[in-house]
Amino acid sequence: MTRHVVKRLPVDTGISGWEAISQRRFPATVLDRDITADWLIIGGGFAGLSAARRLLQHRPEDKIVVLDARELAKGPAGRNSGFMIDVPHNLSSGEYSVADEASTKAEIVQNRLAISFAAGVAAEFGLPSETFDPSGKVNAAASDRGLALNDNYRRSLEKIGEDHRVLDADEMRRMTGTTYYRGGLYTPGAVMIQPADYIRGLARGLHERVSIFEHSPVLELSREGRHWKARSNRGSVSAPKVILGVNGHIESFGHFRGRLMHIFTYASMTSAFSQNEFGTDVTGVDRWALLPADPMGATVRKVTVNGRSRIVIRTRFTYDPGLRVSDRRVAGIAAEQRRSFDARFPQMESLPLEFSWAGALCLSRNHVPAFGEVEEGLYSACCENGLGTVKSTLAGMMAADLAAGVGSPQLDQYRNQPEPSRLPPEPFAWLGVNSVIRFQELRAGREG
Structure with a gap:
């Protein structure tokens, strides 16, 4: 008998603004009995829920169960910046696109497959434009280095025939209301989502056909005969096949240990404001979405719902293999974000940052997922490499295809990747990764 005892559970620090302003429209259910199913999915984020929908498409009569340790959208899935990006977005280097042309094209095809799947979700379940907005995104530059990075990125997109448009300082000001940015690079294929919504x-949309249990952490996963059994606090689920959509937490289930980098990033969201509170041009148009030209800079978004706007700013990365960070660190970084926000919008220094939070993401050194059948009947859809909305959606889709025996050229390509490479032993990994991160953040300068 194979037995995995889960000795640590995810810890989320701070209150995600996305989750706080999201409206929940169905009740949470806790697993409180022993049940059997055809499929068990552990993790109710982008990977897990995408796998559930994909399985419904393949096996509509099968019984599917999803277990999540928290309430949906309170974990990492509801803590990201909400960019579903089609073009390359490699956080492991100092520039977004570093692969050869063939690899870049292949990645774009995969990303667009996931975005198309998400667009199907939005259409099928009637998600509004505030939740799923195919508006594109802008890489914003605030310095000479940022402009140079954008120009490099532009050339790489040009080589492979990808649509893009260069924005000058005036266009950036009209969009955002601030004179902080000197230029931008717009790409039209990204979708902006409200991640918690x-x-x-x-x-x-799934819960009438899929049994979703929240606040039901898996404490032990064991194989008994031909079935896996997941035990939670008050019940258990037995199923012949299990998909793990738990991102870096998969190490807690005994797989890919010493191969995954557990990174936390940090964000703050302002309180709501109306345009006339600070003048009509202070923050520009109703919605915009900026990635920094330097990957280690500040991501900034403006969202508007019912005439009330908020701005979200995300900065800083830390490597934390213990999978938790302190409230004190979140508060300290929020103070840094206050300064970044005020530099961009000095007229709004009286506007409070209402919510601040940390969110976990997972990287591998060689920028590949932790994917595949890791034990008989146990499948991994983990390690999103800093682009959780798209990469986790894709991983969930591909894991469902693999487990259901549904072949495709896309699955063949996706599974034909090496496994994540090993990290140096601790404390060398901690020292090395955090040193590189801090150097890159300091180099980002005005982009942060």
């Missing part, structure tokens, strides 16, 4: 909307 998307996850809850997807779950709401």
Whole structure:
């Protein structure tokens, strides 16, 4: 008998603004009995819920169960910046696109497959434009280095025939209301989502056909005969096949240990404001979405719902193999974000940052997923490499295809990747990764 005892559970620090302003429209259910199913999915984020929908498409009569340790959207899936990006977005280097042309094209095809799947979710379950907005995104530059990075990125997109448009300082000011940015690079294929609303909307659409249990952490996963059995606090689920959509937490289940980098990033969201509170041009148009030209800079988004706007700013990365960070660190980084926000919008220094939070992401050194059948009947859809909305959606889709025996050229390509490479032993990994991160953040300068 194979037995995995889960000795640590995910810890989320701070209150995600996305989750706080999201409206939940169906009740949470806790697993409180022993049940059997055809499929068990552990993790109710982008990977897990995408796998559930994909399995419904393949096996509509099968019984599917999803277990999540928290309430949906309160974990990492509801804590990201909400960019579903089609073009390359490699956080492991100092520039977004570093692969050869063939690899870059292949990655774009995969990303667009996931975005198309998400667009199907939005259409099927009636998600509004505030939740799923195919508006594109802008890489914003605030310095000479940022402009140079954008120009490099432009050339790489040009080589492979990808649509893009260069924005000058005046266009950036009209969009955002601030003179902080000197230029931008617009790409039209990205979709902007309200991540907590998307996850809850997807779950709401699934929950009449999929049994979703929240606040039901898996404490032990064991194989008994031909079935896996997942034990939680008050019940258990037995199923012949299990998909793990738990990102870096998969190490807690005994797989890919010493191969995954557990990174935390940090964000703050302002309180709501109306345009006339600070003048009509202070923050530009109703919605915009900026990635930094330097990957280690500040991601900034403006969202508007019912005439009330908020701005979200995300900065800083830390490597934390213990999978938890302190409230004190979140508060300290929020103070840094206050300074970044005020530099961009000095007229709004009286506007409070209402919510601040940390969110976990997972990287591998060689920028590959932790994917595949890791034990008989146990499948991994983990390690999103810093682009959780798209990469986790894709991983969930591909894991469902693999487990259901549904072949495709896309699956063949996706599974034909090496496994994540090993990290140096601790404390060398901690020292090395955090040193590289801090150097890159300091080099980002005005982009942060």
